[in-house]
Amino acid sequence: MSVNLSVTLAGIKLKNPVMPASGTFGAGREFSEFFDVGRLGAIVAKTVTLKPREGNMPPRICETTSGMLNSIGLQNEGLEYFLKHDLPYMRKFKIPIIVNIAGNTLEEYAQICRDLKGIEGVSAIELNISCPNIKAGGIAFGASSRLAEQVTAAARYNTDLPLIVKLTPNVYNISKIARAVVSAGADAVSLINTLVGMSIDINTFKPQLANYTGGLSGPAIKPVAVRMVWEVAQTVNVPIIGIGGIMTAEDAIEFFLAGATAVAIGTANFINPTAMIDIINGIERFLSERGLTDIRQLVGKVRL
Amino acid sequence: MFQVKADVISKEEISPGVFNLTLISPEISRSARPGQFVHVLCGDQNDRFLLRRPFSIHRVVPGRAFEILFQVVGSGTDELSRVKIHDALDVIGPLGNGFKYSPEIKSALLLAGGLGVAPLLFLAEELTENHVMFYAMLGAKTKTELLRYIDFKRLAKKTFAATEDGSFGHDGTVVALLNRTVHQLRPQVIYACGPEKMLQKISETAEDFGIDCQVSVEAKMACGIGACLGCTYATKRGFRLTCKDGPVFNGRDIMWGGSDVEQLPLDGYDYETAEITDSD
Numbered sequence: 001m002s003v004n005l006s007v008t009l010a011g012i013k014l015k016n017p018v019m020p021a022s023g024t025f026g027a028g029r030e031f032s033e034f035f036d037v038g039r040l041g042a043i044v045a046k047t048v049t050l051k052p053r054e055g056n057m058p059p060r061i062c063e064t065t066s067g068m069l070n071s072i073g074l075q076n077e078g079l080e081y082f083l084k085h086d087l088p089y090m091r092k093f094k095i096p097i098i099v100n101i102a103g104n105t106l107e108e109y110a111q112i113c114r115d116l117k118g119i120e121g122v123s124a125i126e127l128n129i130s131c132p133n134i135k136a137g138g139i140a141f142g143a144s145s146r147l148a149e150q151v152t153a154a155a156r157y158n159t160d161l162p163l164i165v166k167l168t169p170n171v172y173n174i175s176k177i178a179r180a181v182v183s184a185g186a187d188a189v190s191l192i193n194t195l196v197g198m199s200i201d202i203n204t205f206k207p208q209l210a211n212y213t214g215g216l217s218g219p220a221i222k223p224v225a226v227r228m229v230w231e232v233a234q235t236v237n238v239p240i241i242g243i244g245g246i247m248t249a250e251d252a253i254e255f256f257l258a259g260a261t262a263v264a265i266g267t268a269n270f271i272n273p274t275a276m277i278d279i280i281n282g283i284e285r286f287l288s289e290r291g292l293t294d295i296r297q298l299v300g301k302v303r304l
Numbered sequence: 305m306f307q308v309k310a311d312v313i314s315k316e317e318i319s320p321g322v323f324n325l326t327l328i329s330p331e332i333s334r335s336a337r338p339g340q341f342v343h344v345l346c347g348d349q350n351d352r353f354l355l356r357r358p359f360s361i362h363r364v365v366p367g368r369a370f371e372i373l374f375q376v377v378g379s380g381t382d383e384l385s386r387v388k389i390h391d392a393l394d395v396i397g398p399l400g401n402g403f404k405y406s407p408e409i410k411s412a413l414l415l416a417g418g419l420g421v422a423p424l425l426f427l428a429e430e431l432t433e434n435h436v437m438f439y440a441m442l443g444a445k446t447k448t449e450l451l452r453y454i455d456f457k458r459l460a461k462k463t464f465a466a467t468e469d470g471s472f473g474h475d476g477t478v479v480a481l482l483n484r485t486v487h488q489l490r491p492q493v494i495y496a497c498g499p500e501k502m503l504q505k506i507s508e509t510a511e512d513f514g515i516d517c518q519v520s521v522e523a524k525m526a527c528g529i530g531a532c533l534g535c536t537y538a539t540k541r542g543f544r545l546t547c548k549d550g551p552v553f554n555g556r557d558i559m560w561g562g563s564d565v566e567q568l569p570l571d572g573y574d575y576e577t578a579e580i581t582d583s584d
Contacts, residue, residue, distance in 0.1 A: 023532075030529040033305055054543060061526050061534035063379075066353045068526060072533050075543070219353050247349070270355060270526040271345065273307060273396070 003287045004294040005280070007041075007261050009239045010162035010187035012096045012123050014041035014262060017295055018252070018280050021243050021266030022047055022100035022126060022166070023072065027086040028093065034273040039280065042096040044264060045086060047128050049101070050108050052078035057210035062199050067218030067245070068267060069197050071211035074102055074131070079112055087121055096123035098164065102131045106154040113158035124162040127155055129181075130170075130193045142168035142193070145180035156185030164241065167191040167232070169221075174228050175235040182236045190241035190264060191232060192225045218267040219245045226258050233259025233300055247275070249282020256298040305399055305529065306331040309392040313369060319448055321376045322419070323385050324362065326369050332397045333364040338427035339402025339520055339552040342372065343528035345394035347383030354380055358525050358547070360423035360497070361398060373422040373451070399528055400551050403427050403495050403518050405436065412438035413491035414460070415506055417478055417498025418445075421452045423520050423552075424497055428459045437461050439489055443478025443498070447471040479505045486513055493518065500560070507555030517555035521546060 005016040019042040020028075026046055028037045037043065055075025062069045076082070082099075090097050099122050103109040109127065116122050129142035129151055141151045152165055165181040167174055169192035178189055194215025199208040207213075225244020233240055242260030246252050247268045255263050268275040287295065310327035318324050332342065343356040357380040359372040376385050387393065403423070405412070412431060414424045421442060431438050440460035444450040445468045453472075457463040465473030466481040474481045479502055486509060496506045497520040510517030523535040523546040530548035537546050538559040544550060 024527075026531040030527070030531045033529075034307055055533065055536065058536045058538060058543075059524050060536060061524050061532070063355050063524075068355060070526070070532070070534060075533050075536075247353075267526075270528075270532055271349060271353075272394070273527075273529065 003284050003292070004296075005284060007239075007295060009241070009262055010124055010164060012042070012162055014096060016041040016280050016283075017256075017262035018276050018283070019044050019098070019241070019262065019264050020269060020276065021264040022128065024266040024269045027090050029089065031269070031273055035277050038093045038095055040093075040095055040276055041262060042098055042123070043090055043093060044098045044126065045082070045090065045100055046076060047074050047100045047102045048076050048079050048082045048112070049074060049103060050079050050112055052076065052081065059208065059210055060214075062208035062214070064197070064199055064216065064218075065220065067216050067220035069199055069209060069214035069216055070194070071209045071214035073211065079115055083115075083119060087119065091121040097121050098124045098126050100126040100128050100166070102128040104131060105135055106151055109151055110154045110158045113155045113161075116161065117159065122161060124164055124187075125155065125159055126164040126166055126190060127151060128166050128193070130166070130168040140168060140170070142166075142177060143171055145176050148177050149180040149184045152181040152184035152186050162187045164188040164190055166193055167228075168193045169224060169228055169244075170196050175231050178232040178236050182238050186238060188239045188241065188261075189232060189236065190243055192221070192228050192244045195221055195224065217245065219247055219251075221245045222251060222254075226254050229255055229260050230258040230302065246279070247271070249279045249286055252279050252283055253286055253298065256295065257300070257302040259300040259302075261299055305396060307394070307396045308332065310395045312387050312389055312391050312393060315387065315389055318373075319451060322373065322451065323376070324371055324373050325384075325387070326365075326371045327393060327395065328369045329395065330367055332361075332395065333370045334367050336361045336364055336370060336398040336426075337402040338430050339423050339518075340398040340400050341423075341551060342370070342395050342397030343399060343525070344372070344384065346380040347386075352379075352383075354383065355526055356396070356528055357381065357384070358399075358522070358528055358551075360520065360551075361426055362422050363426050363429065373419065373425075375419050396528060400547055401549065403520070403552050405431065405434070405493070407434045407436060409436050409492050411489070411491045412436060413486075413489060413494045414438055414440045414456070415443075415478060415482060415494060415496040415498070416441070417443045417502045418449060419451070420496070420498030420502075420520075421456075422497065424495060425452055425455055427495055428456060432459045439491065440464070441466070441478050441481060443467070443481070443502075445469065478502065479509070482506060483509055486515075491515060494555075496520070496555075503555065504558075504560040507558065507560070510555055518552050519555045519558070520552045521550055521558070
């Protein structure tokens, strides 16, 4: 029995619901040596900012119990370089390309959205709103529903492309933020970004990361992510991309049951470069073993 | 680069807590160059989440197998020390840029501190095959921690040893030994691997004497293939990836103490925003 894995997300048709999480896959160059990137549902590029960014000081990563901390600091070559070198490269995979963008002001988000207008191969824009808003005293856009709404509206006003907003879990009430971005025009939401954490070397008494704190990812955050996807799924009616510690197909299934239409894989790519292919195959097997024919038969089907 | 399931065909504890593993992989052993590394999955991921661990390629059996040398220092190496012969390990490699050398080199000096012998023995074997004359200098805290002395002695024109407690060879550090002997040996190029402080001092000496100096460094790594940008090393030309641009760098290019935040120039780095950015 054939299984239908295709889903529609913010108007984009994906042949399967599995994609990389932004920042864990670059533009796919490194991974293309391990598998056919064209087999993925979509490709999500590493966050691009208007101007190039050096990123944070090393050490930038540290392993923790069942996870890892990172503070890369959005190192990237800037939008101009991205459009000239990375985007043309990603186009050859012939799958939808989701461009993840970030800025330190509303104007920067707006500018990038304008610059992406009419560019061939961009299927959707994902807003990384975990960055600090310089004009609002450095509070992350995603940490306040007012700021999240503003940044989404600024992007919405400047693009006709499908708009995905990636939510940060470092908030008291993520449903409230989700509601705000959807009312401002988001076509989909992705969650969760990393949880802010810290780790200290007890031999040197120094933080493990030069940046002191970093984003926690990996299996450690999965239950938090599943809970947040489930809460947001109760609140808004746009598709959700579930992210957070997915290592296996079974992990991904949990997210579908909680209400995600698609999933993004991050840290697992570092452990096993072919993790996403294993997950796609595993989802297909899970469905056919249970006599299910369509991935949509799982979405939001948690029995309460 | 390849991702393979490599069978462990031998495992030896060559010194307390220091293991040598031989892994079968025709693909990796055929294309490996001295100074390159492999990224190894340690332990069973179902039991415990562990990132891969990078290890220098210690030696190759051409077209058949390669060896890694490691000391148990944490959870990854602890898991790895428990593998049994005939277990298969998930390995990605060969990765990174190795040591640069040409048959025209008249004389080289290989300098290792402790586990730093790991990439240098492979290099020593390659240099021997290419008829490049070289000296070796090995340093350790004590005689028991002095690794691969016999192997280098077999290959190098002359092999020096230095122990910090004086239990074998010269009394003192390998850096002190270098500073005493460099004007006599006059190598064209120095290849070094060991603790960062040692590499820094060797690079300074090399620069004083106008000797080309290539050092193999280490950094915490996640993906190992250049995607995550986690293993950056501060160089005078900006951040470089240890996994992709390194692990071998020219000693002159490295901004020593780069991982020590306080010592770095502040211009060019966006501290204010960096501290609150939580991801990617």
